[in-house]
Amino acid sequence: MRRTKIACVCLSLLAATAAPGVAFADAVDLEQRVMQMEKELQELKALLKQEGQQRETEVAAINTQVAEVAKTAPKANLKLGDNTTLTYGGFIKVNGLYSDYDDGPRPGNIGDEILVPSTIPVGGVGEGAQFDSDVKTSRFFFKTSTQTSAGLLNSHFEMDLLSGGGDERVSNSTNSRIRHAYFDWKYSSDASLLVGQTWSTFFNVGALPESVEFIGPTSGTIFNRQTQLRWTKSLGSGSFMLAAENPSTSLTDAGSGIAASNYDDNSVPDIVARFNGKAGNHAYTIAALGREIAYDDGLLDESDFGFALNLSGKFSLGNGDDIRYSFSHGNLGRYIALNAFRDGGIDAAGNLELTDVTGGYVAYRHNWNDKLRSTIQYALATADLAPGIASSNTERVDNFNVNLMYSPTPKLTFGGALIKASRELENGAKGELNRLQVTAKFAF
Template sequence: MPLAVAAALPTVAQAESLEERVARLEAQLAEKEASKSSTEYSFGGYIKLDAIYSSYSSGERATATVGDDFLVASTIPVGGSSGDTHLDMQAKHSRLWFKTKTQTDAGEISSHIEMDFGVNQIGDERISNSSVSRVRHAFVKWQYDKNSSLLAGQSWTTFFNVASLPETLDFVGPVGTIFERQAQIRWTQGVGNGAVMFALENPSSGLLSGGAAVGGSAYDNNSMPDVVLRYDGKAGDLAYSVAAVGREIAYKEASTTFTGDDSTMAYGVSFSGKWMLGKDDIKFQLNAGTLGRYMGLQTYRDGVIEANGDIELIDAVGGFIAYRHFWSDKLRSSFVYSATSADNPQSVQGGSTPESYNSIHTNLLYSPTAKLTLGAEYIFAEKTIEGQGANGEDSGDMDRVQFSVKYDF
């Protein structure tokens, strides 16, 4: 081998080794950059069977009403004779959710989509009990720094402190709870050991006819979003939330008997929280204002269209207190009392407009493992109306016993 070639071999070897090293470092850098934007996926939900026995004091239930599946206090009949006991079994409240989380240069971006099989029933007890899926949540959240985030999509209204909802087998729970999901844009800013939230949310108006000859063509005519401001704070073992909502209540109608429209502003406030007592806890809510659909699945409307076409608002107050006690690590109970009332305008006080509701829930839940719960719950609910029913009664009540099996996965 020529001397010059032999002398060059170490240099070539060194040059090749350096190229390989550069390539390896570039590959590692690319992998690191890719990992920053990689997406994590998660999937879960639960299966839940409910067996529900219901009895009404003042009449038979409406046929195939949503009140058969969970407590909808407005469906309680008033003015009839005592009804029979009914058994209903269903699994439509089982649900599925899918989440993603992605780390980016702009911060963490997460998404959440969730569905159950709700109340959109397309079959019946003769035809396979089919229910179609419905969207519960569908939103994206951008955590653009440690204490600040922006949420866009459908989720629980910012006016609702979900952590204050008591543990019941019933799908919704007490009549006085705030309970609403809707499309929104929400900004959250951490402040000390709490957080401030500001949201613009989908508007909707629900109205009664007090004196105007309103037909079936009246509809809400909102041009402004619902505006919600909320603060979450903590003091020792108490976690609490203070929230306010400002709403435009509006309608427009054109029919052969009545033409009119009106718009007015309405407001509501809520104070809620959870107080830890060792392992036990007390949860509570106190809500007031023109709340409409926000409280108790719209047990009260937002207002009344008077004879001159103007809207007169309906103010309501409601809430609940709930105590949860752990008898052991696997056995627990919740005791919940709730009540609401409305200040109805004079024009609807002689009719069948709801005046007040109250409810009691008490249950016994057993979890042999963390993800499996078997339970029984007794529910009492009462509805009182402004006028009198067919038999001179102005109230009706419901007694219900519910058994459930639930498995989270």
């Protein structure tokens, strides 16, 4: 319709100029014709402008749709038979770390590569800053999706390189390790059953903030993966989870503070119940953990019941920023701060005593533009150590991180972070870590 009108305007203009001898015979008629031509010319310009704007709007809409599809599209799909699709992906991440331990020599272990609060030296003399670089947090995964007569079957197998091995003198070799290995059976439209190793149901991965560091708010976050059987039921906009997970007990001996992991003697799995909900722009999780903590050293055989709660979530702000948080309390032990605190200890009389831990973090991410963003985060955990346990055990850990991330394209990210962390023993001895970390990451 618009093109027909444009054509009519053009024909009118041509007709007005086709017979100059007649058109210019009368001055009044000439003025009227000129005014009519100007009016029709303005209409033509307006129509062309409107059509151009509509074209731009249509192109922009198409580009937006393509971008959204690209975000959710599988990384790479291969058909395996008639009913199975294989997806693979991962990322290469290169880290550079400049670390300064104020109260002792460098750990000489995994603490040189990622923040592990329990490895921060305490009560010694610092030896100056050191520089390390590695690619150990790089990872790859394979996923499958199979449609069957009994429902949809999904699987996930993932590995990274953060497992030691080799050395830095020649080859910088490292061993691979399993992160995830599980399958998930969606046996109905609103229920599924997961079997295998993955994130503990007690851990809300969606509340973990973006970080240059391997984890980020390490000192205050729940963080572990373990074998489990998990049932999930959708409940409108939320869901309920119930899981039985692999148990483990980590204790210390009275007077020594030395880990006594050989006392692990659990007879029942850890039980986790979790509800995932949403209220407006707030997505949240409430989880409860019940666990047996037990030991048997051949002479004494004791066990006790531990309980813990976690509240975590994410507030999405109107400008694209977000606030993430997690708060936990109870007999957390190995579940928080990468096992900075033991589940309890064995006192001088051989009795099992449990430790209470309170911890959490808050993080705020701000988007400066569509390619540049930053996150500031603080994490803290403190322990109420069991009576009769050595005062050389860790009582408090915390860390503060601020980072800046730049992504020229969604799959490529460069970042830098300032990290300050500390560990304090019950006897008051304290150690601090100051670290500058840079990273380059390409996802495929």
